[in-house]
Amino acid sequence: MQVEVRLAALDQRYTRGRRALVEVLGDTDRPLTIPEILEAANRSLPGGHRLPQSSAYRSLTALAEAGVVRRLAGNDDLGRFELAEDLSGHHHHHLVCTSCGLVADVPASPRLERALSEAGRVAAEETGFEVNDHRIDLVGRCATCR
Amino acid sequence: MQVEVRLAALDQRYTRGRRALVEVLGDTDRPLTIPEILEAANRSLPGGHRLPQSSAYRSLTALAEAGVVRRLAGNDDLGRFELAEDLSGHHHHHLVCTSCGLVADVPASPRLERALSEAGRVAAEETGFEVNDHRIDLVGRCATCR
DNA sequence: ATTTATGCAAATCGTTTGCAAACCT
């Protein structure tokens, strides 16, 4: 719905492959790597239809430009993607495991958000930056790796 | 000093090339990309001696393992490095310009740090993660790009 | 003397791209 509109604004179509990608990202609670996305998409795709990597990359780039998905700053060497927050409805940050590379979502706390927006204001004042987004990673070891 | 000790702990030597790298990173107030590091190192290196990329990568990897430098999560496609915070003495976060890719340091505010450590505690409790570091990027447009 | 680091060139690996065929409206 929203997705189709956003793509249309850039003369882009909402095709079967792209639907599969958006569904996969909509069904998870953490950012996925390309291999993970491909595996999940191929599992949910009809018949023997396999989505090639190149198409996934291209489609995800298109979806990112349309503001449907977001490409994360690489914590390891694999790119990760998640649904845009205004579509998933959850403002969140990430827990990053230094041992296995896992990235998990963690809900943002109001207190943290307040402190953050103040920090943004201060930074803007002192440096001339115009801050309009932020990114927080809590880094450590996941339950499995501890 | 500290640097030599940390390297020695891993049976690593503090050579001229590595000194040049550490000096370069010690002389700047923002994380540098490999090309930037090479340019600066070569400027400060004696005679016609040029530091090859591969050596820079290898040495920076060694320095990172020794906890002397830190490799940043790639905001764009270039890796960035900075001196470890316990050597530079400044706990800071980053301003990232989405337009030109600039990454600038910004001092951490006590309020933000407090909110952050609370968030870490909550996350630990709810997910079993052991949080021992964090990473904050304020994303926007720098003064030049606005 | 030994062990570790360096230079160079070649290899890797994630990601991007050219082009012709398939798809959507």
Add this chain to the structure above:
DNA sequence: AGGTTTGCAAACGATTTGCATAAAT
């Protein structure tokens, strides 16, 4: 039909690695 997306294979570019030589202890 007319423009867009897909698949495949080839191209890219940042980072890594093998190996012989130089440097450090």
